[in-house]
Amino acid sequence: MLIIHGVTRSRASRVIWLCHELDLPYRQEPVIQAYRIAETDPRPSTRSPDFLALSPAGAIPVIEDEGLVLSESLAITLHLARKHGTSVGPQDYAEDALMGQWSFYGATAIEPDALTILMLHNRGALQDGEDAGIVAEAAERLVRPLKVVEDHLAIHAYLVGGRFTVADLNLAEVIRYAQGHDALLQPFPAIRAWLSACQDRPAFQRMWQMREAEPA
Numbered sequence: 001m002l003i004i005h006g007v008t009r010s011r012a013s014r015v016i017w018l019c020h021e022l023d024l025p026y027r028q029e030p031v032i033q034a035y036r037i038a039e040t041d042p043r044p045s046t047r048s049p050d051f052l053a054l055s056p057a058g059a060i061p062v063i064e065d066e067g068l069v070l071s072e073s074l075a076i077t078l079h080l081a082r083k084h085g086t087s088v089g090p091q092d093y094a095e096d097a098l099m100g101q102w103s104f105y106g107a108t109a110i111e112p113d114a115l116t117i118l119m120l121h122n123r124g125a126l127q128d129g130e131d132a133g134i135v136a137e138a139a140e141r142l143v144r145p146l147k148v149v150e151d152h153l154a155i156h157a158y159l160v161g162g163r164f165t166v167a168d169l170n171l172a173e174v175i176r177y178a179q180g181h182d183a184l185l186q187p188f189p190a191i192r193a194w195l196s197a198c199q200d201r202p203a204f205q206r207m208w209q210m211r212e213a214e215p216a
């Protein structure tokens with residue numbers, strides 16, 4: 001059976017959401033980010049020797065899939081979508097390429113600044129001056145790549161092939177990090193409608209319930 005190493009409050013959320021989309025059975029090993037726990041905490045973490053032996057990069061998620069050990073959340077979701085087919089995965093090489101394109105665009109052009117917003121924006125609550133400045137700069141940098149996504153979604157319901165695919169899942173999980181910044185997303189109605197459609201999916205909701213059930 002597929003094994004997913006990583007708590008749901010991590011980029012393992014992408015893999016878990018996808019498994020639910022694919023009806024793919026899995027076992028989750030709740031490896032937690034080392035920075036979230038005390039050094040004396042006995043829970044398996046990203047610094048545990050057993051986990052580092054599996055994946056020297058020491059980051060979750062990691063999967064074990066029929067002997068294949070794979071890290072990097074986007075490599076994992078693209079692999080599983082390709083392998084298990086269904087409409088969520090690519091139907092031909094061109095779709096495969098486009099799913100990679102949108103996933104890597106999300107990871108390179110959007111994720112770093114979106115993560116800054118997740119960490120520092122504090123859901124609109126008051127920030128100290130330094131954090132507010134960092135968030136404002138991150139939001140300003142995000143306008144251009146979000147406009148690229150907006151323009152695409154204004155004429156296509158989904159990113160690739162006119163249907164929900166792993167490309168939507170990967171990009172939606174990245175943009176989610178900036179979702180608490182209402183003013184940033186306000187000028188992008190197509191992104192907001194698409195994000196709602198992605199997050200209304202039963203497979204996302206199942207993942208989200210698991211995530212919410214974990215200690216923050």
Ligand SMILES: N[C@@H](CCC(=O)N[C@@H](CS)C(=O)NCC(=O)O)C(=O)O
Pocket residue numbers: 009010011012033034035046047058059060061071072073074
């Ligand atoms: N690019 C990697 C990033 C993986 C990553 O940084 N994971 C975080 C959790 S979301 C982590 O394991 N941090 C633990 C640590 O740095 O000790 C991916 O997409 O999988």
